[in-house]
Amino acid sequence: MKRYSLIIVGLLLLHGTALSSxxxxxxxxxxxxxxxxxxxxxxxxxxxxxxxxxxxxxxxxWYFFKDFEGDKGWIxxxxxxxxxxxxxxxxxxxxxxxxxxxxxxxxxxxxxxPFKIIERKGEWIHIEHSDGDKGWIxQSLVW
Numbered sequence: 001m002k003r004y005s006l007i008i009v010g011l012l013l014l015h016g017t018a019l020s021s022x023x024x025x026x027x028x029x030x031x032x033x034x035x036x037x038x039x040x041x042x043x044x045x046x047x048x049x050x051x052x053x054x055x056x057x058x059x060x061x062w063y064f065f066k067d068f069e070g071d072k073g074w075i076x077x078x079x080x081x082x083x084x085x086x087x088x089x090x091x092x093x094x095x096x097x098x099x100x101x102x103x104x105x106x107x108x109x110x111x112x113x114p115f116k117i118i119e120r121k122g123e124w125i126h127i128e129h130s131d132g133d134k135g136w137i138x139q140s141l142v143w
Contacts (some may be wrong), residue, residue, distance in 0.1 A: 006055060023053070024082060025080065025083035026048065026080055027049065031079035032047050033074065037059040045071075047067075053080065062075070068143035086111045086125060086127065087114045088109050088137070093113075097135060099121045107135065125139055
């Protein structure tokens with residue numbers, strides 16, 4: 001049985017490692033999302049710092065991932081980190097001064113804006129955008 005397990009592990013290493021869906025986030029100001037695991041592949045789109053991704057597979061220094069809309073692409077490992085982050089799911093999401101629906105609205109964001117998580121309180125998340133703006137958002141508004 002041990003020998004059989006080693007063969008499977010070896011095959012995974014040769015053909016790209018399959019990972020259990022692990023969540024990471026973009027750690028650089030802007031990252032290119034590519035159609036394959038290498039710089040020779042087309043750039044499909046670009047994402048900004050704190051953009052959350054769900055890792056599906058690894059090939060060398062490249063990760064194949066899925067995002068909040070189910071879109072898939074490849075990103076280099078130098079562009080991501082183990083950062084707790086969320087992304088807004090709807091247009092006109094209110095970011096508030098405190099974790100309360102009656103708190104003052106600091107700003108409103110559209111769908112697809114990523115944030116780093118600072119802390120959680122119940123169903124509320126204290127977030128920070130890459131430009132430094134901070135506030136509280138309800139967890140139902142993010143992925």
